[in-house]
């Protein structure tokens with residue numbers, strides 16, 4: 094595995110009486126695409142700004158390549174940022190915006206030209222050199238902001254909800270473009286979003302945050318399939334989270350009966366939360382189901398139907414292409430590997 | 440270090456701005472008429488100020504003209520702004536450019552131009568001409584502060600009101616006026632302050648017996664020392680500070696104080 | 699509705715014609731004629747007044763007016779820009795109070811402010827009393843050009859600070875952070891980003907200081923005595939003492955033209971700066 098390029102050790106940041114980031118520990122490896130994910134106000138931007146050098150942590154250390162950089166000003170860090178609202182220089186044209194960092198580093202004219210050309214090609218803005226940035230569309234401005242940061246060939250690129258202002262279609266396109274760019278240029282991306290779908294599609298590693306605390310770090314698949322607590326399970330995709338009791342390893346009870354599962358390492362009869370993803374539940378005849386219930390609502394969601402089934406003392410959400418009308422008695426089935434048991438958290 | 444330099448510099452500038460006024464305030468309590476030495480504390484200059492019929496008269500005219508001219512120009516300016524807002528492209532541009540002339544022209548040119556007009560019309564220079572000249576230079580500022588509000592206003596709000604059965608005059612009173620009110624108030628305040636502070640235009644367009652504060656101070660200052668001016672300055676400063684504090688309390692946003 | 703509303707402007711159009719347009723044409727008319735102003739039949743076309751403007755004495759006065767106004771504007775800019783910058787960086791709660799105290803002097807009567815300055819600078823004014831009290835030689839700057847320039851700076855400094863401050867306070871913080879992010883240190887950030895973005899504020903500040911400074915007759919009269927005549931004093935005298943409207947009007951027209959030229963140069967400068975081309979590195 095490649096080496097750690099950035100480390101956050103016990104980092105805390107407070108604003109007056111708000112603790113924006115609460116004692117977090119995190120490392121980021123070289124060439125990784127890592128995403129900070131969490132609801133609004135959970136401290137994502139604050140974390141990013143501390144890495145970028147715009148805020149100093151109140152406690153803890155930030156290391157870059159093993160060196161403490163807590164008080165290194167932004168202009169001395171080999172890190173660049175794509176800002177949430179672009180922050181382009183309105184008094185300069187597209188070319189000069191991208192050239193800004195290179196001019197400061199006194200890059201020779203011909204090399205500068207070459208690098209800017211390449212960037213414009215990468216972000217598909219060839220021919221836009223002399224355009225005024227005010228005259229660009231949102232997506233184009235976004236790409237100028239990315240080019241302006243990337244052209245400096247930073248070791249780490251910070252992106253704070255860079256696609257937040259774009260419409261859905263453009264957003265999807267830019268997601269793919271960004272992923273490709275990251276593969277092509279081989280730079281570490283630290284990406285901030287509150288869109289869980291975006292986080293899961295784009296990243297190598299996802300960091301889920303809530304109230305300034307890291308809830309879980311893992312690959313998108315881990316995060317989705319094995320959420321560590323109720324918050325993560327709830328925030329990532331839609332879930333049925335049922336209260337249950339872990340009788341012994343591989344045996345859990347909920348909805349009034351015992352199920353086989355793949356989880357172990359809990360205390361005997363420990364109260365737990367059980368997660369079953371809506372798409373993992375199948376509908377069968379009532380007598381063939383593990384749980385019996387009655388359909389209480391049906392909504393067509395484009396690709397599948399989303400049905401609520403009341404049974405076993407819980408209202409289960411089910412996503413399926415097999416539609417059953419409201420009022421029908423059905424049975425629900427799922428496999429042991431679809432059951433995910435979590436510690437009962439706060 | 441940088442913080443210290445900043446504070447130091449700002450203090451110097453504030454000393455520069457306030458030192459002259461503070462010196463006057465000290466003089467205003469000085470028993471001795473000469474600026475030279477301290478003759479002991481006194482309030483007699485304040486007494487003299489209030490007994491000075493000329494100053495009281497000048498103050499009276501200053502406020503009367505400011506009040507009348509700001510009210511009249513706010514009314515004319517607001518209606519004219521609505522009219523101009525609804526004019527065609529070309530007419531609007533022309534009207535706005537002419538309206539802008541008194542703002543751009545040096546006061547002295549506006550002042551003498553009006554004076555030549557009044558004299559050519561065989562009008563006796565005096566209270567009326569001064570009032571007219573104040574109305575004339577106030578209106579453009581009212582229009583310039585009302586127009587942006589009209590532009591911000593959603594075109595369809597009036598239409599919506601009419602659609603809901605309002606008569607045009609009802610829609611005007613209940614929809615248009617409330618929407619542009621902040622601009623109207625700003626305009627009225629600007630007009631009032633400009634009028635109170637005006638010297639140049641009043642100087643050329645007033646006649647015997649009618650002066651305002653500025654003109655009076657100008658003629659006194661030319662003649663030399665008069666300690667009652669010091670007392671007047673002190674009172675003015677006090678009034679301005681109190682007014683600003685009141686406004687500041689109301690708005691709490693300092694930026695809005697910018698005239 | 700729309701078409702009827704425009705009639706509301708018509709009375710004002712007439713008003714503007716009478717009180718704005720005709721007076722200016724009258725000034726133009728008198729500048730191009732000679733004769734007795736009270737006897738229209740005696741007036742005849744003449745460029746005499748303009749010829750007089752170009753006499754050496756008067757050219758000197760015009761030159762001096764522009765020189766002093768230029769110096770004052772320069773000082774206001776140099777002194778005022780840092781003030782605007784500092785106020786824009788202080789904490790929000792101090793900001794409004796600082797701004798307020800900056801505004802108090804301009805809300806005071808202009809004449810009183812100038813009078814205050816007089817009592818500080820005059821031969822037996824505060825400064826000289828202080829100097830002689832300390833056993834130092836006294837200054838004789840008033841009446842004189844220095845006193846006039848000081849008076850202009852004193853009176854007009856806030857008009858430079860306010861527009862610059864307004865523009866500064868509207869700059870998006872993240873633009874400044876972006877510059878630092880791209881490797882610009884604070885000084886670089888200032889010269890390559892903040893300063894260019896404040897050019898519109900600077901332009902309006904310069905206009906708001908230069909215009910009243912170049913056309914003043916109060917400051918020069920009170921602080922310059924009878925020695926330091928400026929173009930404003932010349933114009934004033936033609937209308938109040940000399941009763942030579944023709945010459946006074948010609949001077950006014952020349953003043954207007956020169957101000958127009960200055961403003962055109964300024965706005966050209968502004969649009970050059972704004973073409974999005976390479977910055978001055």
Ligand SMILES: Nc1ncnc2c1ncn2[C@@H]1O[C@H](COP(=O)(O)OP(=O)(O)OP(=O)(O)O)[C@@H](O)[C@H]1O
Nearest residue numbers: 108111112113132133134135136137138139140287
């Ligand atoms: N400059 C500041 N002063 C005071 N409080 C702040 C400041 N910046 C952030 N906060 C607070 O810190 C907390 C975390 O803010 P942060 O901007 O990091 O959230 P975020 O996760 O980026 O949210 P969003 O998704 O809405 O951008 C919030 O409660 C916020 O109000």
Ligand SMILES: [Mg+2]
Nearest residue numbers: 137138139253
């Ligand atoms: Mg954020």
